[in-house]
Amino acid sequence: MIGELLIAATLALTPMAAEEPAQMPEDYTSMTQVEPIGDTQTVRVTEYCPACNSPNGHGSASGVYLTEGHCACGWLPMGSIVIIDGVEYEVVDVCGTDAVDLFVDDDSGVCRCDRNESVEAVIVRP
Numbered sequence: 821m822i823g824e825l826l827i828a829a830t831l832a833l834t835p836m837a838a839e840e841p842a843q844m845p846e847d848y849t850s851m852t853q854v855e856p857i858g859d860t861q862t863v864r865v866t867e868y869c870p871a872c873n874s875p876n877g878h879g880s881a882s883g884v885y886l887t888e889g890h891c892a893c894g895w896l897p898m899g900s901i902v903i904i905d906g907v908e909y910e911v912v913d914v915c916g917t918d919a920v921d922l923f924v925d926d927d928s929g930v931c932r933c934d935r936n937e938s939v940e941a942v943i944v945r946p
């Protein structure tokens with residue numbers, strides 16, 4: 821009889837014990853910790869085009885045919901994404917400077933690359 825009462829008391833207490841007050845702060849923490857999508861940092865931005873690419877044309881170190889939206893960088897791994905002014909550039913080429921070199925192509929065959937400025941960029945590594 822006493823054993824049955826203990827079981828009944830245990831069952832009655834079990835739901836309360838199962839609530840685990842620690843679960844609330846845990847959920848709260850996971851909701852406030854936003855997964856980082858990239859690092860924001862200041863980078864120097866330059867540009868290059870088929871006319872000043874070396875060798876001339878659309879060739880890149882990775883073998884990818886260069887088009888707008890591609891960039892070269894000497895300090896980021898291939899496949900990294902650099903977001904500048906909301907535009908994504910994928911690193912598919914290497915560059916001999918400390919800059920992120922954006923590929924531009926206006927089909928003119930004439931190099932008008934004169935961009936050289938420091939900007940805030942979001943960098944997402946592969």
Ligand SMILES: [Zn+2]
Pocket residue numbers: 867868869870871872873930931932933
């Ligand atoms: Zn150029």
